[in-house]
Amino acid sequence: MAGKKLVECIPNFSEGRRSEVIESIADEIRKYRDVRFLDLSSDPDHNRTVMTFLGDEEEVEKAAFDAVARAAELIDMEAHRGEHPRIGAADVIPFVPIRNISMEECVRLAHRVGKRIAEELEIPVYYYEEAALKPERRNLADIRKGNYEKLREEIASPERRPDAGPQAMHPRAGAAVVGARKPLVAFNINLATGELRIAKEIAKRVRAKDGGLKCVKALGVMLHERNIAQVSMNLVDYSKSAIYTVFEMVRAEARRYGVNIAGSEIIGLVPLEALMESARYYLQLEDFKTSQVLETHLME
């Protein structure tokens, strides 16, 4: 794993339906030649798009800012409806160290991008996870409490005051959360039921917040198009809460209601290592090393 510094950026935008808007934001990233645009995943129910790109620090910094600026132009939070928690057009912008770069460097990168968003776009900015300035801002869910609609009312209060930028919502773009964190696995499990209540109950059981798995965040949401309830999760440290652990725990909890798992999905990118533990578990592999995967030897 030699070579140049690589940072991943996974901005989440509050638009999952209008493809011309999504493409226009993506183009701001694609125009950088040394940035690899890795994935674009839109969900019409969540009305949300996750983009993933990778590159050296400098280009990723520029691409992230340009995409946020475009989203602020094209997305009006006053008109936005969607299942997923959100407070802004460019809702969350995390930077993740991938290679030859420290978490500290990613924190500084997040603060530089946040400063530009606050000053040049006049959007209030919160710093989260490793980039948080206060311990109570580490957790994204706490920052997004009450969503766009509630934050709009409370933003000037002492406990919700932004870390940078204006002390009021941007009239269209809302607010933005910028940060640095470890690689995260966005993992959703679809239940063979249309009962949202069951997904919500299961989410409670598996998430850290309510005494479940330490490194899991979870929500019960409804996929209206498929009439399916979903446990929507983030595994914030897959070395502690593995994909298979979460899957088996959700399966076990669903049994309580006589409900099966209909399927699951990984949103965006996943580090190979996060899949390895599941392969080892299900196939009972003894001593199976990541370096046994052929492709790991073909990397730059």
Added chain:
Amino acid sequence: MAGKKLVECIPNFSEGRRSEVIESIADEIRKYRDVRFLDLSSDPDHNRTVMTFLGDEEEVEKAAFDAVARAAELIDMEAHRGEHPRIGAADVIPFVPIRNISMEECVRLAHRVGKRIAEELEIPVYYYEEAALKPERRNLADIRKGNYEKLREEIASPERRPDAGPQAMHPRAGAAVVGARKPLVAFNINLATGELRIAKEIAKRVRAKDGGLKCVKALGVMLHERNIAQVSMNLVDYSKSAIYTVFEMVRAEARRYGVNIAGSEIIGLVPLEALMESARYYLQLEDFKTSQVLETHLME
């Protein structure tokens, strides 16, 4: 996946115990600077070592020949004992197209290396799989029938005559099988029993030869050190017989005897795609693409 032509070579040597012999053979490969030595897996029970290396055609060709020459010097088949079928010191030498190279080119490569082994080392050579000159030589098991001991007696007979080289065994090194094939997954499942009979019965059920899975070769072998019976398999086309399919079939057959699976192992390298199907199956992943694995975007 741009870049230079890449061939993988996975020679199997009839020595899994004497580390100085194994290292001396490995050094013949490691001395080539543009060859990546990927894996070395020795099994004392099988008394066998599998080496895996990758590089451009020309260097892989030289490294393969040099390793075979060294094995012929250091391994005496007259003294060799081991569970695994074998007919020579350098028992099997397959070439596998990995990138920017066709199967046809790998077949020509196999024939060039085979010719040198036959002429310079005076070892009888058989060509197998895609490099076979006769249809009845495609299958490795047919060539190795009766092992070294039997082939020594029968080698001059019309049906067992080598494809190249002397029409008699090399007095120490035996014979060699050289070929070209698709990527193969060497997958062994350990049973929670010391009864070899059970492993043999299960092997029969799962392998193509006896009406099982089309792309699976299987043997029941004994791991004496652990007192465990093992179903030792090659998945010759993982796009047809996936790892999870084989695992679940062995599990189901073992149930017949009230036997559980104790563990499993993948020997050497495995293409990422071969693991993907198992991840999709066990985690019920809908529409999970290989390109969602972060590392696939970091390749040369």
